[in-house]
Amino acid sequence: MLKSPKLMLSAAVVLGALCVVSCDKAENIPNESGTQGMLKLGKQLENPYSVENMKQAWNNLQENNSSYRMMGDGISTTHLYLKFKPQNEDELNLLQQDSTLNLYTYPLDHEILGEGDYYQDPETPDSLPTYQYCAVPVDKVLPGGVSYEVLAELFIPDEDPDDDEGQRFASEEVTDALVDEALRITDNLEPEETHENQRMARKWRPAGNVKVWDDEMDDYIGVHGAKVRARRWFTTRTGITNSAGNYSCSGKFRRKANYSIKWERYHFSIRSGTIGQALYNGPKKKGNWDLKIKNGKQQYYALIFQAAHFYYYGHRMGLTSPPRNSWWKRQLKIAARAKSGYSSYAKARTIYGGADISIQAYGNSSDGVFGTTIHELAHAAHRELDINAYSHLVYNAYTYPCIATRGDCMDEDLGPTANNTRRLMETWPKTVEIVLTLDWYRNKCEKQNYDYHKMNWQKVKIEERPHYTSAGYDMIDDVNQRDDHNDDSYPQDQVEGYTIKQLESALKGAKSWEEWRENIKTMYYNPTEEHLNELFANWSD
Numbered sequence: 180m181l182k183s184p185k186l187m188l189s190a191a192v193v194l195g196a197l198c199v200v201s202c203d204k205a206e207n208i209p210n211e212s213g214t215q216g217m218l219k220l221g222k223q224l225e226n227p228y229s230v231e232n233m234k235q236a237w238n239n240l241q242e243n244n245s246s247y248r249m250m251g252d253g254i255s256t257t258h259l260y261l262k263f264k265p266q267n268e269d270e271l272n273l274l275q276q277d278s279t280l281n282l283y284t285y286p287l288d289h290e291i292l293g294e295g296d297y298y299q300d301p302e303t304p305d306s307l308p309t310y311q312y313c314a315v316p317v318d319k320v321l322p323g324g325v326s327y328e329v330l331a332e333l334f335i336p337d338e339d340p341d342d343d344e345g346q347r348f349a350s351e352e353v354t355d356a357l358v359d360e361a362l363r364i365t366d367n368l369e370p371e372e373t374h375e376n377q378r379m380a381r382k383w384r385p386a387g388n389v390k391v392w393d394d395e396m397d398d399y400i401g402v403h404g405a406k407v408r409a410r411r412w413f414t415t416r417t418g419i420t421n422s423a424g425n426y427s428c429s430g431k432f433r434r435k436a437n438y439s440i441k442w443e444r445y446h447f448s449i450r451s452g453t454i455g456q457a458l459y460n461g462p463k464k465k466g467n468w469d470l471k472i473k474n475g476k477q478q479y480y481a482l483i484f485q486a487a488h489f490y491y492y493g494h495r496m497g498l499t500s501p502p503r504n505s506w507w508k509r510q511l512k513i514a515a516r517a518k519s520g521y522s523s524y525a526k527a528r529t530i531y532g533g534a535d536i537s538i539q540a541y542g543n544s545s546d547g548v549f550g551t552t553i554h555e556l557a558h559a560a561h562r563e564l565d566i567n568a569y570s571h572l573v574y575n576a577y578t579y580p581c582i583a584t585r586g587d588c589m590d591e592d593l594g595p596t597a598n599n600t601r602r603l604m605e606t607w608p609k610t611v612e613i614v615l616t617l618d619w620y621r622n623k624c625e626k627q628n629y630d631y632h633k634m635n636w637q638k639v640k641i642e643e644r645p646h647y648t649s650a651g652y653d654m655i656d657d658v659n660q661r662d663d664h665n666d667d668s669y670p671q672d673q674v675e676g677y678t679i680k681q682l683e684s685a686l687k688g689a690k691s692w693e694e695w696r697e698n699i700k701t702m703y704y705n706p707t708e709e710h711l712n713e714l715f716a717n718w719s720d
């Protein structure tokens with residue numbers, strides 16, 4: 180029972196959080212491939228880079244060859260190995276705002292035994308962010324307000340002359356000898372390694388290629404913008420894939436490194452379901468890592484990543500960006516649920532530590548996963564464009580009808596106000612979904628004859644989708660589907676030639692279906708604008 184206004188308000192917040200902007204329903208669930216689940220850690224290893232062990236290694240070297248000389252100040256702490264303990268999403272965000280931190284969700288001094296697509300410390304409940312591990316230069320200013328533990332004081336001599344800027348600790352030969360000795364005394368040399376063959380070994384640069392299977396293309400296509408990390412102990416070299424999927428990391432190693440991909444960029448991050456950061460834990464090896472992703476959750480992550488990267492970092496036809504990470508805003512979180520159902524965008528959900536976006540398109544066609552991700556990001560960008568108008572729309576389209584029906588607000592009998600506002604709220608992202616997915620496949624992937632679902636939504640009858648209408652795309656394209664199908668159950672569309680950027684600008688201040696239409700008329704001249712009333716009137720409240 181909702182008795183007092185205060186109760187009513189809190190119920191509104193809760194319901195709003197739960198049911199704001201649920202979107203199109205998806206079908207099909209693919210078979211799980213066996214490589215998913217939580218990353219498996221092995222035993223903790225003795226740390227060769229601790230100041231103590233490095234001093235010991237230096238003493239050993241001196242005993243064998245007193246001609247070795249240091250050039251710098253000797254062996255003292257250069258880096259700290261830290262374990263951050265964020266208590267909530269806001270604290271995690273403080274860390275994520277610092278792009279110089281190479282954060283890992285798992286400790287850096289443990290063996291990694293199995294594959295996995297996330298890691299959550301067994302000590303931390305699923306509802307809290309897991310610990311974040313990293314190594315930082317000793318003089319680095321840390322983000323304030325997040326508690327942490329110094330796990331070790333490290334001495335990391337500069338092993339890669341590539342990025343040599345300041346004074347080196349010692350010559351390359353002496354540095355290599357020191358690291359080798361530290362690995363030996365901590366029992367971290369691999370069986371096939373000896374001092375001699377490693378010292379002779381050439382340094383290598385982590386590089387390779389990342390591709391994902393796309394069933395529209397019937398081929399693997401390059402994953403653009405993925406950040407590949409190659410880590411050896413506390414040192415991480417990173418590379419970003421180009422549009423062909425090729426990457427080359429920022430430095431070199433002498434020995435094997437752990438390859439991985441954290442499915443995030445500065446502005447957005449993909450979660451494995453509702454729990455942790457989505458990962459691809461790659462091999463520990465020397466030499467290139469070429470990855471071809473097909474099936475299962477990793478393909479799902481890669482496709483969602485492609486779409487989010489395209490929207491955030493591509494030209495996006497001049498459209499407003501979805502919310503960006505900055506000192507007053509958090510990184511947008513996308514929960515990749517291994518489910519098929521209603522995807523949604525709900526800013527309010529983030530109050531409870533949830534993700535901004537929940538994608539439930541597991542098992543969909545590749546372009547369906549791509550388009551669904553674009554759709555949800557378009558909702559988030561709509562909020563950025565005009566938070567006032569957007570909030571009005573959300574209240575009338577979702578929050579109020581969901582309270583009035585006690586949550587049974589997904590059916591079509593919503594009443595005129597909800598129908599009207601929900602039609603505007605959903606037609607806009609449907610438009611962006613069609614246009615950006617077409618741009619991706621036709622222009623980026625060069626499949627010129629590609630059409631999005633249901634012939635770019637031109638094969639959708641009026642009754643079929645009263646909220647997710649084709650009206651936005653109808654103002655852009657030159658197809659009149661009623662003529663094409665010779666059937667009055669399709670919308671009458673004699674409008675053409677608007678740009679998606681114009682349609683977005685006209686959303687500013689639009690709190691109803693008709694206000695969007697009137698803004699379009701007022702703001703732009705278009706020879707077909709006399710048909711706008713007819714187009715918008717295909718759908719009634």
Ligand SMILES: [Zn+2]
Pocket residue numbers: 200201202203554555558604605608
């Ligand atoms: Zn939607």
